[in-house]
Amino acid sequence: MKAIVIKEFGGPEVIGVSEISVPQAAEGSVLVDVERSGLNFADLHQIAGTYLKKDSLPFTPGTEVFGKDPSGRRVLGIIPSGGHAQRAAVPVGSLIPVPDFVTGEEALALGVQGFTAWHLLRTCARTVRGQSIVVHAAAGGVGSLAVQLAKAWGASRVIASASTPDKRDLALSLGADSAVDSNAGDMTAALLEANRGRPVDVVLEMAGGRTLDQGLAALGTHGRMVVYGTASDEPSTPVRLESLIGASRSVVGFWAADLMRTNHRALTDALTGLFGMVKNKQLKPVIGGTHTLDDAAKAFGLLAERATTGKVVLDTTGN
Structure with missing residues (x-):
């Protein structure tokens, strides 16, 4: 499968896409077929090696994914890393079912952010x-x-x-x-x-x-x-x-990340409330662009330059 792989810490210029093995879903996790992954400013810190929790090289960044679980449900998944890929292992407790009235891009906008x-x-x-x-x-x-x-x-x-x-x-x-x-x-x-x-x-x-x-x-x-x-x-x-x-x-x-780790209800309660506000037209997520996985370095460059608005998304479905 294709995934972003960071082999050295740095700016968007170190972002590359490689073919890697499909991750193994450990006990209590499921493998999600990722359709979209969400960019966050924290990803830039992960890639630079300046995040609060530093990753070990090489690694695949990305903390939120939208796609389908093994049963075919539309789900939003929140994970520590590994999201900018075509498949991702997500703990069952971090999977949020996405209602039909919410698009994949909107679900990602409502995820971490x-x-x-x-x-x-x-x-x-x-x-x-x-x-x-x-x-x-x-x-x-x-x-x-x-x-x-x-x-x-x-x-x-x-x-x-x-x-x-x-x-x-x-x-x-x-x-x-x-x-x-x-x-x-x-x-x-x-x-x-x-x-x-x-x-x-x-x-x-x-x-x-x-x-x-x-x-x-x-x-x-x-x-x-x-x-x-x-x-x-x-x-x-x-x-x-x-x-x-x-x-x-x-x-x-x-x-x-700290609140998600220590209080799972904090995530589910917030997402339930946010989805409800979208349904009632009290809230409209702003989508700032969808880029292909191969264009990830460009997308992250725009994010680093503060040249984006709303939620920036990667389409991971390309071959």
Whole structure:
């Protein structure tokens, strides 16, 4: 079968496609015929060897697959790695049946990224109706869903940040009340202005560095910042405890893989809820393009350059 194989750590240029043996499904797992696999920013860290859990070379990256299980059911599978291939072994407990009204691309959009957006807002930020919520990278896979979820769950004001006018327009079309330039020289001032001069209640933070520092300064009393990435690779200023205590602010970290590993219900509950919102037309996953497995290096290059929106997918069915 064909699969992406990483033989050395690096950028998208190290991505190659090889013929490898079909994986063996261990006890408690099944072999899924993969039709689509989903790209995530975490894949870039896996490929670079900078992920929280470093893989041993050679390996096949990819944490989410859509396809059919041995009984022919349409399923979404979440796995530690091995997803960017034509077949993948998936633990039975990590298989989610996909209803007919959800496409394969949409299922992948709702997988790791939908799960992340759901738990950033519900589990970590503990959002309630009437709060102002900042969503950085609002045109991306997580951000485009978080904007819609925050609005559907009663946020008083959803403030999106994105790097281009087209991305900001997309965020506004998804329900954001205001969109700011993520390259703004003073992000604190931009967020306060977007929130009509008031400090914000929640910031979903995935860039790190200057964005984290200035977002934290925009938080009001009892504000919560949820950190789930360091995409900018910029160092952040160490957080002074006085800045948290003085305004009763919180900074919470989130790693999707950790929650999936320790609480399986967290995955099934989130996906059930997300599928239901799609059916009720409360949520529309944004699909940012489908590429062939042979074009994976190009697809990952676009992701690394922040030149994509929504969910980027690989079609693994080609010969």
